[in-house]
Amino acid sequence: MAKRIDINNLNVYYSDFLAVEDVSLAIEPKSVTAFIGPSGCGKSTFLRTLNRMHEVIPGARVEGEVLMDGVNLYDARIDPVAVRRHVGMVFQRPNPFPTMSIAENVLAGLKLNNRRMSKVEAAEVVESSLRGANLWEEVKDRLDKPGSSLSGGQQQRLCIARAIAIKPDVLLMDEPCSALDPISTLAIEDLISELKSSYTIVIVTHNMQQAARVSDRTAFFNIAGTGKPGKLIEMNDTSTIFSTPSEKSTEDYISGRFG
Amino acid sequence: MTITEEQSDAAAGVTGLTARTQRTANSIFAGLSVTSASLILVVLAAVATFLLVEAWPAITDTSGELASRVEWIDPEIGESLIQIIGFLVFGTILISTIALLIATPLSIGIALFISHYAPRKLAAGLGYVIDLLAAIPSVVYGLWGAIVLLPAIQPFYNWLGTTLGWIPLFAPDPTTGVVSATGRVALSAGIVLAIMIIPIITAVTREVFLQTPRLHEEAALAMGATRWEMIRMAVFPFGRSGMIGATMLGLGRALGETMAVYMILSPGLSYSFGILQAGNHNTIASYIASQFPEANSQGVAALITMGLALFVITLLVNMLARWVVSRRAAFSGAN
Ligand SMILES: Nc1ncnc2c1ncn2[C@@H]1O[C@H](COP(=O)(O)OP(=O)(O)OP(=O)(O)O)[C@@H](O)[C@H]1O
Ligand SMILES: [Mg+2]
Numbered sequence: 298m299a300k301r302i303d304i305n306n307l308n309v310y311y312s313d314f315l316a317v318e319d320v321s322l323a324i325e326p327k328s329v330t331a332f333i334g335p336s337g338c339g340k341s342t343f344l345r346t347l348n349r350m351h352e353v354i355p356g357a358r359v360e361g362e363v364l365m366d367g368v369n370l371y372d373a374r375i376d377p378v379a380v381r382r383h384v385g386m387v388f389q390r391p392n393p394f395p396t397m398s399i400a401e402n403v404l405a406g407l408k409l410n411n412r413r414m415s416k417v418e419a420a421e422v423v424e425s426s427l428r429g430a431n432l433w434e435e436v437k438d439r440l441d442k443p444g445s446s447l448s449g450g451q452q453q454r455l456c457i458a459r460a461i462a463i464k465p466d467v468l469l470m471d472e473p474c475s476a477l478d479p480i481s482t483l484a485i486e487d488l489i490s491e492l493k494s495s496y497t498i499v500i501v502t503h504n505m506q507q508a509a510r511v512s513d514r515t516a517f518f519n520i521a522g523t524g525k526p527g528k529l530i531e532m533n534d535t536s537t538i539f540s541t542p543s544e545k546s547t548e549d550y551i552s553g554r555f556g
Numbered sequence: 557m558t559i560t561e562e563q564s565d566a567a568a569g570v571t572g573l574t575a576r577t578q579r580t581a582n583s584i585f586a587g588l589s590v591t592s593a594s595l596i597l598v599v600l601a602a603v604a605t606f607l608l609v610e611a612w613p614a615i616t617d618t619s620g621e622l623a624s625r626v627e628w629i630d631p632e633i634g635e636s637l638i639q640i641i642g643f644l645v646f647g648t649i650l651i652s653t654i655a656l657l658i659a660t661p662l663s664i665g666i667a668l669f670i671s672h673y674a675p676r677k678l679a680a681g682l683g684y685v686i687d688l689l690a691a692i693p694s695v696v697y698g699l700w701g702a703i704v705l706l707p708a709i710q711p712f713y714n715w716l717g718t719t720l721g722w723i724p725l726f727a728p729d730p731t732t733g734v735v736s737a738t739g740r741v742a743l744s745a746g747i748v749l750a751i752m753i754i755p756i757i758t759a760v761t762r763e764v765f766l767q768t769p770r771l772h773e774e775a776a777l778a779m780g781a782t783r784w785e786m787i788r789m790a791v792f793p794f795g796r797s798g799m800i801g802a803t804m805l806g807l808g809r810a811l812g813e814t815m816a817v818y819m820i821l822s823p824g825l826s827y828s829f830g831i832l833q834a835g836n837h838n839t840i841a842s843y844i845a846s847q848f849p850e851a852n853s854q855g856v857a858a859l860i861t862m863g864l865a866l867f868v869i870t871l872l873v874n875m876l877a878r879w880v881v882s883r884r885a886a887f888s889g890a891n
Binding site for chain 1: 774777
């Protein structure tokens with residue numbers, strides 16, 4: 298299930314503006330990879346190119362390759378919609394569909410695949426996905442209530458349940474805890490550590506401790522100044538990045554002597 | 557008294573916690589909004605009272621005076637005031653329903669195209685044209701319908717009548733065996749009304765669709781939804797009450813439309829569903845407009861009774877819409 302991703306010489310543009318320049322890195326399967334770096338250095342932009350979500354922004358385009366188990370996601374024959382069914386995404390702000398119940402939210406992605414599901418089958422998926430997102434015990438008695446009736450942290454876990462219900466190969470998370478309190482954050486971090494056994498996970502975070510706690514590998518991005526493109530400065534095992542980074546700017550950033 | 561005033565002045569001076577001008581502006585605004593809100597209720601009540609008072613003589617007439625003084629009221633042939641109103645309510649609802657059935661899907665399609673499919677420049681141009689169309693007076697639509705649409709569409713009616721005539725809706729005239737040769741039928745009136753209300757429904761639904769939170773659109777797309785699936789998952793549910801509101805706005809215009817119907821429809825009174833037969837239908841608004849110039853005081857009272865009926869229909873339709881919207885309020889996304 299979990300797949301590896303190799304990115305080769307990737308440039309990302311918003312129309313004429315080069316937002317991310319020449320990034321090459323490898324993301325290992327069944328591991329957590331963290332992207333850190335100052336605001337505006339292109340972490341979200343880069344993350345979105347891994348499931349072609351940048352393409353919903355008019356003018357956004359990429360050059361280079363993203364290989365998922367050797368298949369280039371940007372090959373002309375590849376359908377971006379199909380890519381997104383294999384590479385799920387969790388956003389900064391929890392975004393369950395307010396017009397759907399908790400159960401419907403979990404099933405939303407499966408309905409898209411036009412799979413006819415029996416009631417029993419649907420109930421099983423709802424339960425296993427919610428259990429997978431550590432939310433089952435809290436919501437099992439109100440599955441037909443609107444998704445927006447949950448707390449922020451619960452909503453975010455519902456979004457994770459929704460993402461894993463379609464059994465993606467890779468899970469992208471863009472600052473999934475930045476709108477949450479410390480308790481909910483811990484719940485999600487625990488969840489990430491559990492999900493690692495079945496998925497390839499990439500997480501963007503501004504929280505150094507979080508990156509140190511949950512990730513196996515860390516990539517540090519930086520930007521030379523406003524209007525300049527963001528670049529990958531270095532990538533290494535998380536313990537190495539946080540103890541003995543090879544670049545001065547990485548050390549400055551993680552020790553808080555920076556933006 | 558003076559002590560407390562001094563104290564509060566001092567407090568204000570020292571702490572600066574009471575921003576006096578702001579508070580005044582606030583209370584003025586609160587007053588204004590309460591006044592205008594109650595004004596709407598007052599106007600509504602005034603209209604209802606006016607209609608009731610003016611219609612009272614006609615409603616309460618039992619002596620047959622109405623029938624003797626108003627030539628178009630004739631209980632002998634089944635056209636007492638209440639019977640006429642029945643026919644007209646039927647005609648009004650029939651023609652408005654045709655208009656809505658045609659206009660709603662088209663408008664939603666156009667609005668979606670503008671909000672989610674068209675390139676930005678084209679969308680802006682189209683939006684502008686739609687807004688212009690909404691401003692064209694109904695007489696112009698009526699003229700266009702009578703002069704251009706009727707001759708153009710009549711052959712299509714012939715075809716409908718011969719091939720689908722077994723459906724009661726498209727049945728030819730039982731006396732002649734063919735559909736109306738002039739095209740001055742309920743379907744034509746419905747089509748012209750539909751064209752008239754498309755701009756307003758489109759303009760409102762487009763705005764609603766544009767308001768869809770990007771967050772929800774992206775949630776759908778990130779799960780591997782195609783654009784159409786994203787629209788069904790995020791845009792439609794979010795815009796549901798807005799779409800109903802827009803449709804009601806269009807329906808309101810269709811129900812009350814006078815000139816376009818008057819210029820197109822060959823009038824008549826019946827409960828016929830034959831929308832390709834002339835001389836079978838009329839609407840309340842168009843009937844009032846045609847009879848009003850010649851009406852004596854009893855006639856006016858009778859016509860105002862019809863106005864009252866239209867008023868009640870509009871209220872009922874709005875209440876129905878509200879009920880539909882509120883049924884799933886918890887899921888509306890407002891919280
Ligand atoms: N939709 C867009 N159109 C044009 N430029 C954009 C768009 N989104 C982001 N950018 C630009 O691309 C650059 C990278 O932005 P991005 O959002 O990827 O940064 P980030 O590292 O995620 O920042 P943060 O940590 O604040 O989320 C910034 O200069 C930003 O202004
Ligand atoms: Mg970001």
